[in-house]
Amino acid sequence: MPNENPWAYSEARDRIREKKEREMIVREAKTEEFEKIKEKMRKKKWLDVHGLRQKIETGQSLDSLKSDIRAALSEGVISRDTYDSVIASLDRQPMEETGTIDLDQLPFSQNRFAKYLENQPLGENIGVDMAGFLYGLIVQGSAILIIIVWKILTDILFLPRDIYREIKALNSQV
Numbered sequence: 001m002p003n004e005n006p007w008a009y010s011e012a013r014d015r016i017r018e019k020k021e022r023e024m025i026v027r028e029a030k031t032e033e034f035e036k037i038k039e040k041m042r043k044k045k046w047l048d049v050h051g052l053r054q055k056i057e058t059g060q061s062l063d064s065l066k067s068d069i070r071a072a073l074s075e076g077v078i079s080r081d082t083y084d085s086v087i088a089s090l091d092r093q094p095m096e097e098t099g100t101i102d103l104d105q106l107p108f109s110q111n112r113f114a115k116y117l118e119n120q121p122l123g124e125n126i127g128v129d130m131a132g133f134l135y136g137l138i139v140q141g142s143a144i145l146i147i148i149v150w151k152i153l154t155d156i157l158f159l160p161r162d163i164y165r166e167i168k169a170l171n172s173q174v
Helices: 006-075 080-091 094-098 112-121 126-173
Strands: none
Touching: 006 080, 006 126, 112 126
16 A cells, blocks of 8 residues: 555546546537537528428419409400510519519509599599599509519518628628
8 A cells, every 4th residue: 555646546536527527518519519500400491491381372472463464354454465564574573673663564554444544633523533542542552562562572582591691791891
């Protein structure tokens, strides 16, 4: 026993404890990193599924609008030229590029009934005035509402991409 160092045992015990503490810190860091990555993947998967669902719903809404326009053409409410221009504008999606709505390309704004109502002076015939207000509010207002909803949906769909580009631009400036 005289050759043994009394502090050797305590030093070995301290080294073992320090090693366990370092391993515990590394383990906690790895676990935290794993949880963050798992959460990111869960959010990305949710966004992918949610984005796909929104694209499908938007496509269905657009198809519904097109079928309503076809029905208006078959009923004779709108002319063939109006139908062709509206379908072409829906296919081109000019609102996405410019961010504005061209009022001449709105559905149901160039048919004979709408032009008749526009040409009638206000106050002469209350029935025509009321019909004009109702036509503008219900028919043309719903078309504008659909166009605005479409614009909002496309903005929402492209929001993550735009945020990523902004962050990337800020990081490149720093």
